[in-house]
Amino acid sequence: MPTRLPRRFPIRAKLTIGALAPLFLACFLCSLTGLYLIKAKIANQAQEKVRTDLNSAREVYQNELDRIAELVDLTSGSPFAATAFATGDRRVIAQLLTPLQQKKLDILTAVDARGRVLYRAHNPVSVGDRPECYFVQRALSGSAVTGSCVLTANQLAAESPDLARRAAISVVSTPHARPRAGTEEHSGMVMVSAAPVRNASGEVIGALYGATLLNNNNHLVDRIKQIVYEGVKFHGTDVGTATIFLGDTRIATNVMASNGQRAIGTRLSEEVYNRVLLEKKKWIARAFVVNDWYFTAYEPILGLKGEAVGSLYVGMLEKPYTQMQKNVNSILYLVLLVTSLLGIAFSSIIGALLSRPIRELESLAHRVALGERDLQMEEPSADEVGDLARAFNQMTRALTRQEAEINLLHRGLELKVQERTAELSEKNRQLLETQADLARAEKLADLGIMAAGVAHEINTPLAIIRGNTEVLEMCLPPEHGNREEVEIITRQTERMAKIVGNLLAFARQKSLDRRQVEVHAVLDDILAQIGHQVSLERVRIARDYDPDLGAIKGDADQLRQVLSNLILNATQAMPEGGTLTLSTRSLGPGAGCSIDVADTGSGIAPEHLEKIFTPFFTTKDSGTGLGLSVSYGIIKDHGGDIQVTSSQLGTRFRIILPPEKPQSVILE
Ligand code: ADP
Secondary structure, eight states: OOOOOOOOOOHHHHHHHHHHHHHHHHHHHHHHHHHHHHHHHHHHHHHHHHHHHHHHHHHHHHHHHHHHHHHHHHHHTSHHHHHHHHHTOHHHHHHHHHHHHTTOOSEEEEEETTSOEEEETTOTTOOSOOOOOHHHHHHHTTOOEEEEEEEOHHHHHHHOHHHHHHHOEEOOOOTTBOOOSOSEEOOEEEEEEEEEEEOTTSOEEEEEEEEEEOTTOOHHHHHHHHHHHTTOEETTEESEEEEEEETTEEEEEOOBOTTSSBOTTOBOBHHHHIIIIISOOOEEEEEEETTEEEEEEEEEEEBTTSOEEEEEEEEEESHHHHHHHHHHHHHHHHHHHHHHHHHHHHHHHHHHHHHHHHHHHHHHHHHHHTTOOSOOOSSOOSSHHHHHHHHHHHHHHHHHHHHHHHHHHHHHHHHHHHHHHHHHHHHHHHHHHHHHHHHHHHHHHHHHHHHHHHHHHHHHHHHHHHHHHHHHHHHSOTTOTTHHHHHHHHHHHHHHHHHHHHHHHHTOOOOOOEEEEOHHHHHHHHHHHHTTTSOOTTEEEEEEOOTTOOOEEEEHHHHHHHHHHHHHHHHHTOTTOEEEEEEEEEOSTTSOEEEEEEEOSOOOOHHHHTTTTSTTOOOSTTOOSOHHHHHHHHHHHTTOEEEEEEETTEEEEEEEEOSSOOOOOSOO
16 A cells, blocks of 8 residues: 655745744734723723713812802802892892892792792792792791702692793613603702891891703703813714713713704613612713713712712713734734734745755755755755755765765676676686597597507508619619609609607607707708708798797607798798798796798688698698698697787797696697
């Protein structure tokens, strides 16, 4: 089954991930931390601002109370007030209160010392009743009093028929509002101030009280919004809002409901109600108001007796801050994105720079695997990759060196094999030659035995014939008619004796008589003698003797016979004349010598070359065909060799003699 390679994960990608992962993580954690800190800081700051805004709102509320108190105090404390109250005349009192009526007080009433109404500025026909109000009692007891209080619908109606209608509020049910029975609010919250009116002796002769209805009266909350938040808007919605609650119900507010109307009639949540109205503590926290989230602050509005009659609220829309957070988030994520892209770009470049030498190494290693050598990585960097490159360079150098050594060894081995093969071939050739020599020697030995027998048998009758012929020749007078025939017999018997001599030489049984032989002297001697056998008139003799060639070891008579045969054959091959060249060469110390006998005769026919050393092969009429075969045997006995080269221009016989006689293969 083929092994599956692990999925390729390039080092460049690893480097990029390795470099970017911590960066991403760090950026991500920094972003989260930054966002958390910004969120917490912004939320805290916004919430803190709302807390201080509530103080400002309370100031505005208190200023309004102070304004009403000042108006009431100024009027009740004037000498004209004492006079008017003393008379009890309603027209005089009305005249006293006329300037106050222009100051937008919803209630302006004068009572006598027993608490009976002398005059109501907004309901002049209703007089003589005794309003059951705490602030009236306090004023008649001599103390001026200012604050917030709740009046019933009847009390409001008594003060002004229109006031009860203006105070009525339809209660709206919202998901977060505390549950409540009833759908109408008829009571009214008022900012009231009451002050005693004294006569000249300081006795309380009556009281004056003025009040402003807060139900459906948004002037105060709008003023708070204007002063504290300066009407800042976010997407058309007021960021800052203020509300006055009567109990749990909004009676004046600039918080808008989803229908675009002021959210009057909506209510507090149970949680805020319990905290602010029941525990009379501030509520400062994020809260869902009507239909949106706000940073809010509530505090109780205490009545004249210290009871919680309602609450004052200021709040800031959370949306601008969440939007700001979103913007900050977007900027942070954009920064993260940009830095990430830059990080990817940088790490890609760095990755490419780092992986380039590795890829180069891979390519070089591939080329080395395909057989290339002497590959070197240029300029290895000064780091771990550089160490790797240097190690690679060392490896390829070592590989090249070892391969060169192996090649050298291989070539040496090949040469040795060739040498050994050549030696083996030479040995084979020598073996074949030796076998051929052996075969020839055996043949010649058989032939020699037979020839020796024949020669021996012929020699005796031949000697008798020769002896008798000589006697016959001596007996015949010179002019005898048969003398010519006798001379022919003599010549033929001499020829026969020569043949028999050659046969005996061919079949010789004697061993070599080795002595020092002066080759040059032997050659010169032969040349001097040969003239008796053949005419040398037309033959030019050239001597090319090697002066370094001294005496050699051999059988002088037998070598003389060989050289005589060769020289005789050469001269016979040149009947028309020519050049007979005799050359000798020393083949070096301990290497033997060579003797050449060359002629410029007609040469030996190629088909005859193989046969010339065969006994009795001759192309001459008077030849015996034994000269070369005898010579061959003698030279072989000396451990030498005899070679022939021939062409139409002539023939050269070369005798090679070894320095000393090797083991002979010829039977002796
Ligand atoms: P013979 O001389 O009696 O013929 P050899 O054995 O000496 O016998 O020679 C054999 C043959 O070799 C010769 O007949 C001749 O044909 C040939 N031969 C030898 N020497 C020469 C030579 N120098 N030139 C041409 N032929 C030669």
